[in-house]
Protein backbone atom coordinates (compact mmCIF):
# COMPACT_ATOMS: atom_id res chain seq x y z
CA UNK A 1 0.00 0.00 0.00
CA UNK A 2 1.30 3.46 -0.85
CA UNK A 3 1.10 6.41 1.52
CA UNK A 4 -1.57 7.91 -0.75
CA UNK A 5 -3.63 4.69 -0.42
CA UNK A 6 -3.15 4.69 3.34
CA UNK A 7 -4.25 8.31 3.61
CA UNK A 8 -7.35 7.58 1.53
CA UNK A 9 -8.22 4.65 3.78
CA UNK A 10 -7.83 6.78 6.89
CA UNK A 11 -10.04 9.47 5.35
CA UNK A 12 -12.67 6.84 4.50
CA UNK A 13 -12.54 5.50 8.05
CA UNK A 14 -12.97 9.04 9.38
CA UNK A 15 -16.00 9.53 7.12
CA UNK A 16 -17.54 6.25 8.35
CA UNK A 17 -17.01 7.12 12.01
CA UNK A 18 -18.51 10.56 11.38
CA UNK A 19 -21.54 8.98 9.74
CA UNK A 20 -22.05 6.72 12.78
CA UNK A 21 -21.71 9.68 15.14
CA UNK A 22 -23.77 12.11 13.08
CA UNK A 23 -20.78 14.42 12.67
CA UNK A 24 -19.39 16.44 9.76
CA UNK A 25 -15.97 15.16 8.59
CA UNK A 26 -15.09 18.75 7.68
CA UNK A 27 -15.03 19.53 11.41
CA UNK A 28 -12.14 17.11 11.95
CA UNK A 29 -8.49 17.96 11.31
CA UNK A 30 -6.19 15.07 10.51
CA UNK A 31 -2.60 15.54 11.68
CA UNK A 32 -0.23 13.02 10.12
CA UNK A 33 2.42 12.13 12.71
CA UNK A 34 5.63 11.60 10.76
CA UNK A 35 8.10 10.88 13.56
CA UNK A 36 10.86 8.51 12.46
CA UNK A 37 9.73 8.84 8.86
CA UNK A 38 11.91 10.41 6.17
CA UNK A 39 11.07 13.75 4.51
CA UNK A 40 10.22 11.89 1.28
CA UNK A 41 7.39 10.07 3.05
CA UNK A 42 6.02 13.39 4.33
CA UNK A 43 6.17 14.83 0.82
CA UNK A 44 4.23 11.83 -0.50
CA UNK A 45 1.53 12.46 2.07
CA UNK A 46 1.47 16.17 1.21
CA UNK A 47 1.12 15.35 -2.48
CA UNK A 48 -1.87 13.18 -1.53
CA UNK A 49 -3.47 16.09 0.34
CA UNK A 50 -2.20 16.04 3.92
CA UNK A 51 -1.64 19.58 5.26
CA UNK A 52 -1.06 19.08 9.01
CA UNK A 53 2.14 17.33 10.04
CA UNK A 54 3.11 16.27 13.56
CA UNK A 55 6.55 15.57 14.96
CA UNK A 56 7.45 14.53 18.49
CA UNK A 57 11.06 15.71 18.74
CA UNK A 58 12.52 19.16 18.15
CA UNK A 59 15.71 17.66 16.68
CA UNK A 60 13.76 15.77 14.04
CA UNK A 61 11.70 18.84 13.22
CA UNK A 62 14.86 20.89 12.80
CA UNK A 63 16.19 18.42 10.23
CA UNK A 64 13.04 17.63 8.35
CA UNK A 65 11.05 20.88 8.18
CA UNK A 66 13.41 22.68 5.80
CA UNK A 67 13.65 19.62 3.54
CA UNK A 68 9.88 19.30 3.32
CA UNK A 69 9.49 23.06 2.77
CA UNK A 70 12.02 22.87 -0.07
CA UNK A 71 10.12 20.00 -1.68
CA UNK A 72 6.61 21.45 -1.70
CA UNK A 73 4.84 24.77 -2.27
CA UNK A 74 1.93 23.80 -0.04
CA UNK A 75 1.29 25.82 3.08
CA UNK A 76 1.69 23.26 5.86
CA UNK A 77 0.86 23.47 9.53
CA UNK A 78 3.46 21.85 11.78
CA UNK A 79 2.45 20.42 15.13
CA UNK A 80 4.74 19.51 18.01
CA UNK A 81 3.02 16.53 19.64
CA UNK A 82 5.70 15.01 21.88
CA UNK A 83 6.94 15.94 25.33
CA UNK A 84 8.86 19.20 25.14
CA UNK A 85 11.56 20.16 27.61
CA UNK A 86 11.49 23.82 28.61
CA UNK A 87 15.04 24.32 27.40
CA UNK A 88 13.90 23.48 23.87
CA UNK A 89 11.01 25.95 23.95
CA UNK A 90 12.84 28.55 21.91
CA UNK A 91 13.54 26.27 18.99
CA UNK A 92 10.08 24.70 19.17
CA UNK A 93 8.46 28.14 18.99
CA UNK A 94 10.59 28.96 15.96
CA UNK A 95 9.82 25.71 14.12
CA UNK A 96 6.23 24.81 14.90
CA UNK A 97 2.84 26.45 14.32
CA UNK A 98 1.09 24.50 17.07
CA UNK A 99 2.46 22.96 20.27
CA UNK A 100 0.01 20.28 21.39
CA UNK A 101 2.03 19.03 24.34
CA UNK A 102 2.05 21.95 26.77
CA UNK A 103 2.15 20.17 30.11
CA UNK A 104 3.39 22.79 32.58
CA UNK A 105 3.08 26.50 33.24
CA UNK A 106 6.84 26.82 33.09
CA UNK A 107 6.83 25.53 29.53
CA UNK A 108 3.90 27.77 28.59
CA UNK A 109 5.69 30.86 29.93
CA UNK A 110 8.84 30.08 27.98
CA UNK A 111 6.92 29.37 24.80
CA UNK A 112 5.15 32.71 25.17
CA UNK A 113 8.43 34.52 25.57
CA UNK A 114 10.00 32.91 22.50
CA UNK A 115 6.82 33.10 20.42
CA UNK A 116 7.03 36.86 20.91
CA UNK A 117 10.58 36.86 19.54
CA UNK A 118 9.84 34.84 16.43
CA UNK A 119 7.52 37.57 15.09
CA UNK A 120 4.84 35.43 13.43
CA UNK A 121 1.91 36.18 15.68
CA UNK A 122 0.71 34.03 18.57
CA UNK A 123 1.74 30.41 18.86
CA UNK A 124 -1.25 28.09 19.09
CA UNK A 125 -1.08 25.68 21.97
CA UNK A 126 -3.09 22.81 23.40
CA UNK A 127 -2.88 21.87 27.04
CA UNK A 128 -1.99 18.21 27.39
CA UNK A 129 -4.10 16.44 29.95
CA UNK A 130 -3.25 13.22 31.72
CA UNK A 131 -6.83 12.01 31.93
CA UNK A 132 -6.14 8.37 32.72
CA UNK A 133 -3.89 9.16 35.69
CA UNK A 134 -1.18 6.77 34.47
CA UNK A 135 2.12 7.61 36.15
CA UNK A 136 3.97 7.20 32.83
CA UNK A 137 1.97 9.96 31.12
CA UNK A 138 2.86 13.60 30.71
CA UNK A 139 0.27 16.30 31.09
CA UNK A 140 -1.59 18.31 33.68
CA UNK A 141 -3.33 16.07 36.19
CA UNK A 142 -6.70 15.99 34.44
CA UNK A 143 -8.35 13.15 36.34
CA UNK A 144 -10.71 13.02 39.29
CA UNK A 145 -11.01 16.81 39.26
CA UNK A 146 -14.75 16.67 39.87
CA UNK A 147 -14.12 15.16 43.33
CA UNK A 148 -10.93 17.00 44.22
CA UNK A 149 -11.29 20.74 44.74
CA UNK A 150 -7.52 21.37 44.83
CA UNK A 151 -6.91 19.54 41.60
CA UNK A 152 -9.78 21.34 39.96
CA UNK A 153 -8.46 24.72 41.13
CA UNK A 154 -5.01 23.89 39.78
CA UNK A 155 -6.44 23.00 36.37
CA UNK A 156 -8.67 26.06 36.20
CA UNK A 157 -5.75 28.25 37.26
CA UNK A 158 -3.42 26.69 34.67
CA UNK A 159 -5.82 27.54 31.88
CA UNK A 160 -6.38 31.05 33.25
CA UNK A 161 -2.64 31.71 33.38
CA UNK A 162 -1.96 30.29 29.94
CA UNK A 163 -4.75 32.39 28.47
CA UNK A 164 -3.19 35.48 30.03
CA UNK A 165 0.22 34.90 28.41
CA UNK A 166 0.75 37.42 25.62
CA UNK A 167 2.06 35.40 22.69
CA UNK A 168 0.08 32.19 23.04
CA UNK A 169 -3.38 31.27 21.89
CA UNK A 170 -4.82 28.36 23.85
CA UNK A 171 -7.06 26.59 21.36
CA UNK A 172 -7.92 23.38 23.18
CA UNK A 173 -6.91 20.22 24.98
CA UNK A 174 -4.94 17.13 24.00
CA UNK A 175 -4.72 13.65 25.50
CA UNK A 176 -3.44 10.17 24.82
CA UNK A 177 -5.49 7.10 25.69
CA UNK A 178 -3.83 4.16 27.45
CA UNK A 179 -2.04 1.96 24.98
CA UNK A 180 -3.67 -1.44 24.38
CA UNK A 181 -6.49 -0.88 26.84
CA UNK A 182 -10.01 -2.19 26.34
CA UNK A 183 -12.28 -0.14 24.13
CA UNK A 184 -14.49 0.76 27.08
CA UNK A 185 -11.54 2.28 28.96
CA UNK A 186 -10.28 4.19 25.93
CA UNK A 187 -13.75 5.57 25.30
CA UNK A 188 -13.94 6.68 28.92
CA UNK A 189 -10.67 8.63 28.62
CA UNK A 190 -11.89 10.43 25.50
CA UNK A 191 -15.26 11.20 27.08
CA UNK A 192 -13.46 12.50 30.18
CA UNK A 193 -11.43 14.93 28.07
CA UNK A 194 -14.62 16.12 26.37
CA UNK A 195 -16.26 16.68 29.77
CA UNK A 196 -13.23 18.50 31.12
CA UNK A 197 -13.26 20.77 28.07
CA UNK A 198 -16.95 21.53 28.60
CA UNK A 199 -16.39 22.35 32.27
CA UNK A 200 -13.43 24.61 31.53
CA UNK A 201 -15.24 26.36 28.73
CA UNK A 202 -18.24 27.18 30.80
CA UNK A 203 -16.35 28.10 33.98
CA UNK A 204 -13.88 30.43 32.28
CA UNK A 205 -15.92 31.49 29.24
CA UNK A 206 -12.89 30.28 27.30
CA UNK A 207 -13.52 28.88 23.84
CA UNK A 208 -11.53 25.64 23.48
CA UNK A 209 -12.55 24.42 20.04
CA UNK A 210 -9.84 21.78 19.62
CA UNK A 211 -10.03 18.34 21.22
CA UNK A 212 -6.94 16.48 20.02
CA UNK A 213 -7.37 12.78 20.72
CA UNK A 214 -7.20 9.56 18.73
CA UNK A 215 -4.21 7.78 17.17
CA UNK A 216 -3.88 4.82 14.79
CA UNK A 217 -5.30 2.33 17.29
CA UNK A 218 -8.25 4.36 18.46
CA UNK A 219 -9.16 7.29 16.19
CA UNK A 220 -12.62 6.01 15.20
CA UNK A 221 -13.52 5.84 18.90
CA UNK A 222 -12.12 9.34 19.41
CA UNK A 223 -14.37 10.66 16.64
CA UNK A 224 -17.40 9.07 18.26
CA UNK A 225 -16.42 10.80 21.51
CA UNK A 226 -16.04 14.26 19.98
CA UNK A 227 -12.44 14.60 18.75
CA UNK A 228 -11.90 17.56 16.43
CA UNK A 229 -8.24 16.72 15.77
CA UNK A 230 -6.67 13.29 15.22
CA UNK A 231 -2.97 12.47 15.41
CA UNK A 232 -2.39 9.48 13.16
CA UNK A 233 1.04 8.07 12.40
CA UNK A 234 1.32 4.40 11.44
CA UNK A 235 -1.99 4.15 9.60
CA UNK A 236 -0.69 6.78 7.16
CA UNK A 237 3.07 6.26 7.07
CA UNK A 238 3.39 2.59 8.00
CA UNK A 239 5.46 1.16 10.82
CA UNK A 240 8.25 3.34 12.16
CA UNK A 241 11.89 2.40 11.72
CA UNK A 242 13.39 2.52 15.17
Ligand SMILES: *Cc1c(COP(=O)(O)O)cnc(C)c1O
Nearest residue numbers: 033056081215216231232233234
Ligand atom coordinates in the same frame (compact mmCIF):
# COMPACT_ATOMS: atom_id res chain seq x y z
C1 LIG B 1 3.45 8.80 17.74
C2 LIG B 1 2.35 9.65 18.24
C3 LIG B 1 1.10 9.65 17.63
C4 LIG B 1 0.75 8.72 16.46
O1 LIG B 1 0.79 7.40 16.87
P1 LIG B 1 0.35 6.21 15.87
O2 LIG B 1 0.06 5.09 16.77
O3 LIG B 1 1.50 5.99 14.96
O4 LIG B 1 -0.86 6.70 15.14
C5 LIG B 1 0.13 10.50 18.12
N1 LIG B 1 0.37 11.32 19.15
C6 LIG B 1 1.57 11.37 19.76
C7 LIG B 1 1.76 12.29 20.90
C8 LIG B 1 2.59 10.54 19.33
O5 LIG B 1 3.78 10.57 19.95
